[in-house]
Amino acid sequence: MLHEDRRRAMSFGADPGLYDRTRPSYPDALVDRLLADGAGDVLDVGCGTGIVSRLFLARGCRVLGIEPDDRMAAYARQSGLAVEAGRLEAWDPAGRSFDLLVAGQAWHWVDPEAGAVKATEVLGPGGRIGLFWNWAMHPPEVGEAFAAIYSRLAPGLDGHSIVLGMGADDRFGLAAAGLAKAGFERIEQAEFRWPATYTAAHWHDHLLTHSDHQTMDPTDRERLLAALDQLIENQLGGSFTTTYRTVLVTGVSPRS
16 A cells, blocks of 8 residues: 555655645645634644645644655744654654544545544644645647657556546545444545646646655656656646546544
């Protein structure tokens, strides 16, 4: 399972600043949904550079992040975020409890069963969990052009990359199954769709923050990225607009 691949899991801290600048955020409607219960204390699992944490801080919440990569955690702290090191499964909450636990683009790096059990321990009775991911949905002409390049220069990678709109939805089902096994109630899945436009340079840098691209052979990766740069500049008019499908898996902690 993906959470067992620690080489990929720990690849994001290679350039935290690049990650923070180029990774997409999440729609306001998602935050509205997760705060509808009136949460005040939020635990952000796999907080990275603080992209998710800042969304909830802006709504007046008290937020604590957990991050296994020291480089990412240090970057987040520089902007004033409270972050503790470690993986959720082994983290000691020291008696603290939270109203809401969130994980943006991070729960697939957590053991879905052990993580869900720990979530029941750190959430108060009736506390909410919100696990969410951005899934790119490219226009057909963009997706087909990308696929032609990947089949030639990185065969197999495009079949598993959610940034390319590929791969299975199994991470959502695994997350929901883990929550159900741990006793979470009212488990639901919701989607939010929103547009994002990328220039060739922005897309190039964005791909560098994804573990499947980051862990490629450097020479092969540069050849791939150069071909994508040329495609966007010469065939797509210098930029393209994609639609993000933000998928939320949420549930409520058992009350007893």
